[in-house]
Amino acid sequence: MANSLLETDQHRLALSISGSGGTGAVTVGLILLDAVAKAGFYGNMTRAFGPQIRGGESAVMLHFSDQPIETLAEFSELHLALDWVKFDRFEDEIPLTSSSLVIYDNSREKPPGLVKESGATLIGLDLQAIVKTLKGSRLNMVALGVVAQQIGLASHFIEAALQKTLGRKGPEVVTTSMAAVSAGMTLLTDTPLPGLADWHPTQTPRWNISGNEACGLGALRGGLKFAAAYPITPATDIVEYLAKPLAQTGGNLLIAEDELAAMNMVIGASFGGVPSMTSTSGPGLSLMTEAMGLAVAAEIPALVVTVMRGGPSTGIPTKSEQSDLNQALYALHGDAPHLVIAPLNIQESATVSQWSLRLSEALQTLVILVTDQHLGQTRMIMNPVEALDLNLQRSQPSAANEETSYQRYQLTETAISPMSIPGMTALQYTADGLTHSESGLPSSRAEDHAQQLHKRADKLSQFEYGDRWACTIPTAKAKFTIITWGSSFEAVKEAVETLNRQGAAISLIGLRLIMPLRTETLIELTQQQKVLVIEQNDSAQLYHYLLSQKAIPIDSDALAEPGPLLFKPTDLMPRIQTWMEGQL
Amino acid sequence: MANSLLETDQHRLALSISGSGGTGAVTVGLILLDAVAKAGFYGNMTRAFGPQIRGGESAVMLHFSDQPIETLAEFSELHLALDWVKFDRFEDEIPLTSSSLVIYDNSREKPPGLVKESGATLIGLDLQAIVKTLKGSRLNMVALGVVAQQIGLASHFIEAALQKTLGRKGPEVVTTSMAAVSAGMTLLTDTPLPGLADWHPTQTPRWNISGNEACGLGALRGGLKFAAAYPITPATDIVEYLAKPLAQTGGNLLIAEDELAAMNMVIGASFGGVPSMTSTSGPGLSLMTEAMGLAVAAEIPALVVTVMRGGPSTGIPTKSEQSDLNQALYALHGDAPHLVIAPLNIQESATVSQWSLRLSEALQTLVILVTDQHLGQTRMIMNPVEALDLNLQRSQPSAANEETSYQRYQLTETAISPMSIPGMTALQYTADGLTHSESGLPSSRAEDHAQQLHKRADKLSQFEYGDRWACTIPTAKAKFTIITWGSSFEAVKEAVETLNRQGAAISLIGLRLIMPLRTETLIELTQQQKVLVIEQNDSAQLYHYLLSQKAIPIDSDALAEPGPLLFKPTDLMPRIQTWMEGQL
């Protein structure tokens, strides 16, 4: 089976496309993804860029399947090179093997050494010659035709996709492009690749969506009515996506002058009674630190989505890493309990963000939703995800009681105090980030301080989160348990499933609710186990956090590696095996 | 022995003074402290204020001894009330017992119920009558005379202290004040207090210094030439102290528009080759988070002193807490190793800050020096502290080599790269917070990323810090070890010493170098021990950190309590005892 160092029962196909600035490699990828989707399949697409802002080399990696698929391809079965300029930059991202097929335009430079050394089958075509014969056509469209033919993708799917992607440029552009595609389809009829031919298309509706869009969608479903943000890679897409839907649903998007403003705007709007969020990445989250503490202390609901990239400092802005967990957990000064939540894959981004926004409202607290560049910017063809049916509301005081004055931070059984909203008569109060008593008035008494500190911790720790806190995949008689989170989950899951099929017995836990940690349940699940924590950062942040909470056995181990390259199931498998052997 | 729930072989005397706005309680305290110092003794003074900015009630607590003393008094032996306005606010800070003596002006309100209930001996004097007889005199000066007489403090010491404190207001003020003091000294000749009479004065020179001043002094000794800061309680005193000495030594103090600016100014100055620092507290440190990450990534030496106060958010700005440890350790996004250091008492603030500044230079890294309101704002009479003799220099490249171009972030054995300074010929480079290669040029390659991440971690972990990393006080045959840090240290130490004298066998570790943690040494010291971690915050931050590093046994316990009240040795003793019994 194709691309099958892993044993799996689904069909898969892995393609990649590269080209220097202006060659249109990304456009080919977007059209292919959409066309294959229209043909009834699933897939995902990631991008890689050179250091140039634009006009530099870029590449896309596509992974198709007849079933939902989140993992990236392990190597490229078919690579299309629109040219070879600086191709070596993508060596890590686009592994070629001797079973790869490489198609390129032989009117330009020859394939570089590393391509030849891979042992891949090289097919140079004179694409340029075709372009010359077709007025207004472009090389990337001819190449698209070649690829479509190679993978057995019918031309009407391409045409529909072209219509969607290029339609706004006018019907002529579509016609010209389609002519080029058709010409390309005749160029190479010999097809060594199994392609899509014997795959079973599905008739069910599917979404073409990125993780960042899914995240925004979930917030909208959760009732989002206000967002404020400052652009930052790789999070900007979230608010760019939200701009129109928010306007459609009577909400507002405020472009802030900086992240300090964005976070405070969110707090102001939420104080006004409106479900609110912001989105950012590490450097921006750093700037939000102080205001996030205000949300905690003044008990203002607020959702902050942080899309991690390589760090520290400006780091690697366009690539993925899971190294901002410590920050999400611990950046705030003082004892400042809040929620830290992470989706395990792109598919669930929408539900997890909906849940997160509702939790912020119900618990009147800060929720930091942690995703990363991979989860956020990968584009997926996937089954639509149903909205959750959640009953998590901001608790409001009943009508004012003349006798007793309103106590904004009143102690209650749930430790959640009813929160009045401007406009409600006789329930005025002043929200405050100073240590305060139940009334909200400033106090520096030890008793008030301890009382409110405990209240804020208790409301989060006592809450019943249900079993959405983690995805647990137990395996009968397992002696080993692997714990992971975020974008590492799918690769780890595939590795574990494959090993289990090969006879291993490993249980898997993917954590969604990272703080407050479901410590007791974790202890139950892991106490008789050898535990390995897998994460994509240099200092094993999740591992140390779990140790700090005594949630895993003291002899647990970590497999932690910094970004920007994602874990691959086949790389993980031998490492997990070695680890298991070391435990015996 | 006075104030001696604790057994100690030193003389001690505990006083307190309170009064509403304008009564001059603080002035009396400052003069007493200085006069007792001039008499040849030691002491410390802390202050407490009501919520008013000024004009509100305030109180000072003084603890004197014939030997160096850091701990606060456990209860007040002599309390002077200039009036009783809102005295109940200080109930926690000024504990009165049946052995307390309370002196007050009986021309005003009567002592409140809680004073009577304490069982203290109450002595009402008609101070106001004296004031009326002496033109220009003030009630607080008469009262000062009463207290001086009570504690057996000779009038020439008061006069010298008055001269120092009030001298700049002109000789007349001093004369009038001294007349009032003298009158006060005749008012109450009966002295139930043992007082200073049989104490042995020392002839050695001593300092009158606050912890914040000591911290600034240490930095100056370390070669500080640049500071930038934005005012914030309780850290402002550091830069207020530095203003003149920096000008005297040819350095600069830049008042920044905010903390974002302050931190970046420090980085800019340090890039210029000049040892630099800033000082702040939790909210300000939050704002410095992003720039601190830049110092780490670009390897720019920088010292950040954070003086903790009650948190989260604005919290309790004028009082102490140890709840910003997590922030100091973990706030930075990405994997961002740096140093976190804390002095254990006021006495050593000068040496620890000198060491910290030099470490930042030698390791080209960010050092966060963590103190707190108590350590910073307590004023001490103490023995002068010698400057350290440290040989910790910023490594500089030797003259440019025409053959090979300068590599700013070159890998070396120590993982410290020679750093050129603007002005050095042919050694130009660009410092960068983007992931970079050895040359400093941006790179998003996994290999460069891992290499530089490891380099930055290694230079800190490999360094030989010597035994300044902790104050370890081993006890023979100890089964118990207590670990603590910062301003909790002195109270814990006193409790442990007393328990040990009573037959317990407890070892004590006060951590100075908190990150990177000397894990192996800690394991050695604690592996056969029952361990208790004591700290002043709600979530047991140090305890969880030590667990996260596997530095203490998994069955270790925490005694963590939020501020703003400091730990007292006598409160700690039974709690430690109960804990020890629970371990058997």
Place this chain on the structure above:
Amino acid sequence: MSLEQIPVKKARPNDYTSNEHPVWCPGCGHFFILRALTKALAWLNISKQDIGLVSGIGCSSRLPAYLDVYGFHGIHGRALALASGLKLARPDLTVIAAGGDGDGYSIGGNHFIHACRRNMDITYIVMDNEVYGMTKGQPSPTTDPEWHSKLAPNGTGLSSFNPMGIALASGASFIARGFSGDPNGLTKILTEAIQHQGFSLVEIKSPCVTFRPEQKDWHKSMRLMNVTPFANPMEAAQAIYGSDGFDTGIYYQADSPVYRSEASSKKNGTASEQMDIIEKALLV
């Protein structure tokens, strides 16, 4: 505020005060600003529950708790960001931001210029005592270059910040200077500022009797309500730059485009119909 919402009973200033006694030093200028504000609110007869009063940190920023309205005592320097979020999310509220010269012009400077530029319908009250009062007497941006303090023993040497000039250059549509020692003039300015549609800067000289005792003499130099408003920015600029800082009144009032919430803008169909459209757009 639509006509129906106006409460029938005419409000009195005291209706707007809370039971909390201010922490301010006796004689602090901020007391009079509190008083003038409650008078202006009473004059305008705005319902207490429809007022959002947000602030930063500082003596001045303690203001919200002294009024019986919806208050937010936020963090240092961010009052205008809080206010902007609140106003955009809740256009029905009367949103007022308040704070000090340190809060607004030093750490809050960026929000200040961008709030001016957005020109949302917010009234911004700056209680300017040319010092950081709360932290016990450090120079602020408006401090005289010669003023000696611990932090700047020889003075800062920096010419002082020109808040009204910067507000004008940044796009504020209402700019006034008041004096805490002139409660009537100040009440009038505040009334106009709150009524004005757009961003109003009310810069108020307010003595800090504790750390700047010499400011007790300000009342001798201030000229009360001697300024006449211009609608033309160049004329206003001339008046602002031409002043020695002791003139009071409204310098500038213009009818500039106001940044408004889309929340109220008409849309087709219900929210759930809109969500359907949004979700359908994702289909392949």
Place this chain on the structure above:
Amino acid sequence: MSLEQIPVKKARPNDYTSNEHPVWCPGCGHFFILRALTKALAWLNISKQDIGLVSGIGCSSRLPAYLDVYGFHGIHGRALALASGLKLARPDLTVIAAGGDGDGYSIGGNHFIHACRRNMDITYIVMDNEVYGMTKGQPSPTTDPEWHSKLAPNGTGLSSFNPMGIALASGASFIARGFSGDPNGLTKILTEAIQHQGFSLVEIKSPCVTFRPEQKDWHKSMRLMNVTPFANPMEAAQAIYGSDGFDTGIYYQADSPVYRSEASSKKNGTASEQMDIIEKALLV
């Protein structure tokens, strides 16, 4: 820089360039600014090792690595704070800060106004393309209110930020507008700005050919070096407000007090003698 230090050999622009090829898109205006800067440096014949060039984050902020000087590619919005620390600590260096309109006027706005006020001897180069280039096309403070983008599908509706007006109100002592398409004029402006004692704002229109392709037409509307400098702020204000944004040249140049380092100021005795005095003051 004293006369002795001037290198004997006359420098050429290429002496100041590094070997790194800019990551900018072909045709980006920033290329021409790089070129003009090296020309100005060569003209002034400043030693490479005596230049500190600091920036923030953005396409424009990539500048330092393309020069062979001491560079600092800092974090977004903080170039001026870095520069201020560097200049105060090292008054002997020629300190230049550079960045984009987003970096300088949005997130960096507070440092911008306070750097103007301090009037330290720093040259600030803003490469203004009226867009966030690096993050792929969001509206910046200088963006036209009507420009449609993903983030503001109907335009921001906000009147655009007036950097020169704000700089003037904030106290900058040299204010100019340049155009990347006019290398000679720009070189002249930069030369003057670097020579000027005090804070110089050089606001340069620099097309972003990728996200604002319509800016390729700017060269049709720009008027090259048609402005004459004023030393009087009101006259300069009139010229700045009166311009449609397409005039170039130096608008304002004044001889205002410059904030200088104390590091060089005379003191009595050696550093260690001074430390003795400092320590003695602590004795009881």
